[in-house]
Amino acid sequence: MMLQIKDLKVRYGNIEALHGLNFEIDRGEIVTLIGANGAGKTSTLLSLSRLAPPDAPTVFEGDILFDGESILKTEPHKLVEQKMMALVPEGRHIFGNLSVQENLDLATYAVKEDHQFVQETEDLVYNLFPRLKERQKQRSESLSGGEQQMLAVGRALMTGCKFIMLDEPSMGLAPVLMYEMFRALRELNKNGITILVVEQNAKVALDFATRGYVLDTGEIIASGSSDELRNNKDVQKAYLGG
Amino acid sequence: MSTTATIKTKKEMNLWPLALFIGGGIIIALGATGSINKYIQTVIMFIGINVILSASLNVVNGYMGEFSCGHGGFMLVGAYVSSILSVLLFTNSKWLGHPILPPSTAVFLFPVIIIIGGLVAAVAGLLVAIPSFKTRDDYLAIITIAANFIFVSLVNNLEFVGGSRGFMGMKGTVFAMEDVFKAPYMLFWTLTFCSLAVFLIKRLMRSTFGKGISAIRYDEISAEIMSVNTNHMKLVAFMFSSGLAGIAGGLFAHVMGFINPASFSIMKSTEALVMVYLGGMGSLSGSVLSAIIFTILLEAMRPLQILKWVLIPLMLILLMQFRPEGLMGNKELTDKFPRLKRFFTRSSM
Numbered sequence: 001m002m003l004q005i006k007d008l009k010v011r012y013g014n015i016e017a018l019h020g021l022n023f024e025i026d027r028g029e030i031v032t033l034i035g036a037n038g039a040g041k042t043s044t045l046l047s048l049s050r051l052a053p054p055d056a057p058t059v060f061e062g063d064i065l066f067d068g069e070s071i072l073k074t075e076p077h078k079l080v081e082q083k084m085m086a087l088v089p090e091g092r093h094i095f096g097n098l099s100v101q102e103n104l105d106l107a108t109y110a111v112k113e114d115h116q117f118v119q120e121t122e123d124l125v126y127n128l129f130p131r132l133k134e135r136q137k138q139r140s141e142s143l144s145g146g147e148q149q150m151l152a153v154g155r156a157l158m159t160g161c162k163f164i165m166l167d168e169p170s171m172g173l174a175p176v177l178m179y180e181m182f183r184a185l186r187e188l189n190k191n192g193i194t195i196l197v198v199e200q201n202a203k204v205a206l207d208f209a210t211r212g213y214v215l216d217t218g219e220i221i222a223s224g225s226s227d228e229l230r231n232n233k234d235v236q237k238a239y240l241g242g
Numbered sequence: 243m244s245t246t247a248t249i250k251t252k253k254e255m256n257l258w259p260l261a262l263f264i265g266g267g268i269i270i271a272l273g274a275t276g277s278i279n280k281y282i283q284t285v286i287m288f289i290g291i292n293v294i295l296s297a298s299l300n301v302v303n304g305y306m307g308e309f310s311c312g313h314g315g316f317m318l319v320g321a322y323v324s325s326i327l328s329v330l331l332f333t334n335s336k337w338l339g340h341p342i343l344p345p346s347t348a349v350f351l352f353p354v355i356i357i358i359g360g361l362v363a364a365v366a367g368l369l370v371a372i373p374s375f376k377t378r379d380d381y382l383a384i385i386t387i388a389a390n391f392i393f394v395s396l397v398n399n400l401e402f403v404g405g406s407r408g409f410m411g412m413k414g415t416v417f418a419m420e421d422v423f424k425a426p427y428m429l430f431w432t433l434t435f436c437s438l439a440v441f442l443i444k445r446l447m448r449s450t451f452g453k454g455i456s457a458i459r460y461d462e463i464s465a466e467i468m469s470v471n472t473n474h475m476k477l478v479a480f481m482f483s484s485g486l487a488g489i490a491g492g493l494f495a496h497v498m499g500f501i502n503p504a505s506f507s508i509m510k511s512t513e514a515l516v517m518v519y520l521g522g523m524g525s526l527s528g529s530v531l532s533a534i535i536f537t538i539l540l541e542a543m544r545p546l547q548i549l550k551w552v553l554i555p556l557m558l559i560l561l562m563q564f565r566p567e568g569l570m571g572n573k574e575l576t577d578k579f580p581r582l583k584r585f586f587t588r589s590s591m
Contacts, residue, residue: 095457096460106453109450
């Protein structure tokens with residue numbers, strides 16, 4: 001197992017947001033975490049990325065193991081430096097007043113020495129999202145929502161991490177763009193990138209992922225392969241519209 | 243492509259240091275021969291000090307995008323530390339007795355005590371930066387204002403440095419230096435430290451480290467998940483900035499010959515803030531330019547006495563109305579006038 005989450009409990013101030021999550025992700029998988037608003041999806045991702053309290057919840061119980069080692073004490077920038085995991089945050093968080101190219105360059109902060117890797121990954125990103133190539137010199141603020149999302153994914157790739165976590169990649173995207181995004185992600189997965197995707201749009205997420213967990217008010221209420229979840233009566237009722 | 247770019251910059255010869263050197267040299271020569279009077283010299287020194295202040299505050303408020311408004315406090319730390327050292331080491335004073343070192347050594351050791359003042363101010367900056375990690379925006383502003391008040395009240399209540407009456411005797415060090423060899427020392431050191439500070443800030447912001455600092459301004463969460471160690475960056479940027487403020491304080495103390503806690507109150511911090519926002523956040527040449535303009539403006543309005551504190555805020559309001567990004571925005575002088583860049587950066591081939 002690449003990533004193991006054991007009995008993870010987190011809180012914001014005094015409010016407990018996750019009440020003991022258990023799940024695991026293996027190399028090369030596409031796993032989805034679905035759930036309604038406030039179920040704790042983003043909290044899970046933020047605690048995995050180890051961001052510090054004002055931005056993320058505090059883990060007070062449980063453990064996060066990456067390749068068998070606890071990363072609870074690892075700082076977020078170290079996670080990226082050691083090429084463990086990259087986060088594509090909700091709302092994209094791209095550097096708005098930098099150009100597309102500059103955004104990608106900034107993501108190579110930790111791997112800068114490795115010119116060959118940077119060049120190869122840059123080519124990969126531009127092949128995957130030809131639109132970004134067209135907009136290379138443009139201020140990233142002026143990109144459309146879909147393009148910004150592509151940039152956020154591209155930026156995560158540039159860090160050299162083989163495990164990418166995406167927070168609501170479909171948010172605010174037109175269906176066409178959304179499918180294009182998932183097609184690109186699937187292609188990345190074929191190249192050996194492990195993906196954890198958090199989604200509110202359960203239908204799309206289950207079509208995309210091979211396995212999933214259903215989150216409700218800070219607990220996992222169902223898990224299994226995408227097909228199993230799709231046929232699960234409770235999940236259907238709650239998230240797939242009966 | 244990037245490799246060719248780096249090769250190209252290596253072959254370029256930068257004429258900026260040379261221009262600075264010649265300009266500074268002329269001013270110092272004029273000062274030494276007495277061609278410019280003492281008043282003008284003092285104004286030039288204040289410009290130098292204010293340039294250090296605004297450029298260093300720009301590192302935190304401009305490039306890093308945090309809001310620190312306790313710059314006066316760090317200036318106070320630097321001013322008092324270097325003044326006490328200066329009086330203790332080189333002069334005969336009522337409080338601290340005979341000089342520990344022969345006064346003539348001040349010629350060489352003067353920059354050292356100024357730098358020590360800066361280092362202590364940097365440590366003070368560290369003490370303020372640590373609790374500010376968990377806060378952001380308004381909260382950092384509150385912490386730094388509080389720190390400013392703490393430093394001022396602390397010195398107000400320290401009887402052995404004169405408390406609120408102030409501390410003096412630094413002129414003795416300047417005279418001791420002049421006894422060895424007559425020269426406008428303060429003018430020389432102010433201009434030297436000022437150029438050094440600007441040069442250091444420029445190098446820092448151009449480095450990979452500096453890019454990390456800018457990334458914090460654009461988006462702190464993204465910076466962190468792009469492997470920028472934001473805590474470390476904030477710490478270093480804050481220490482660097484307050485250290486330079488301390489150096490400015492030390493120079494200020496020796497130019498004035500007298501300091502009291504009230505000169506480094508929130509008013510001084512506000513002046514530094516005004517200069518940063520007047521010049522434009524994240525523009526080094528903007529900070530330098532605005533420090534020059536602001537200092538000259540203050541001096542020019544001296545005849546208006548108290549009325550200048552009506553006019554200056556009014557001008558600020560107008561500036562914010564018509565040019566909210568400041569004089570330079572986040573651009574540098576060379577971005578606005580590419581010709582200037584071409585003139586100063588010749589290819590040596």
